[in-house]
Amino acid sequence: MIKRVDILSIDKNQIVKLNEKGPDVYSFYVNLSVNPSPEWKNCFRNEWEKQQNNLMIPEVLSTSARIQILFKLGEKLQTYINELIIVVDKCNDFVWQCDVEKAKRIAEMKKKEADKLKNIEDLKKELQAVTLN
Structure with missing residues (x-):
């Protein structure tokens, strides 16, 4: 089961100037409740690109x-946080839905396998009753 990702805090003490991104580009960090799954990270990138209003990715x-x-x-840094909250919620919903669908597929596969084994057992019993006369 994939864990929900929550925003825990904003690291207000670590602001970094990113010269390689441009002369006026900086960064700060937002701490999350868990290290997101690869599915969540992919969703995040896609959703941010859809959500962003000319904000840096x-x-x-x-x-x-x-x-x-x-x-x-x-x-305005608040704009980033507001967008971040929206995107994190969307990603949690998306990944949860994917997880539910995956669980359903696994359950269906297990049921099919159990049905197949039951059919085989039923056929074995039927074959035992067959005579060669």
């Missing part, structure tokens, strides 16, 4: 339960 860090938010000087 953040990075879901691959080795930790953090998101690095990139921004330019003069941008």
Whole structure:
């Protein structure tokens, strides 16, 4: 079962200037409740691109339960947080739905396998009653 990703806090002490992204690009980090699954991360990237209103695309860090938010000087940071809340909720809903569907498929496969084994047992019993006369 995939765990829900919640926003725990904003790391207000670690702001980094990202010269390689541009002269006025900085970043800060948002701490998450869990390290997101690959499905969640893919959903996040896709949803952010749909949601973003000319905002820079953040990075879901691959080795930790953090998101690095990139921004330019003069941008309203609250806008990023508001968008982040929307996207995190959408991703949680999407991944949960995928997990439910996956569980249904697994249950259906197990039922089919159990039905197949029952049919085989029933056929074995039927064959035992068959005579060669």
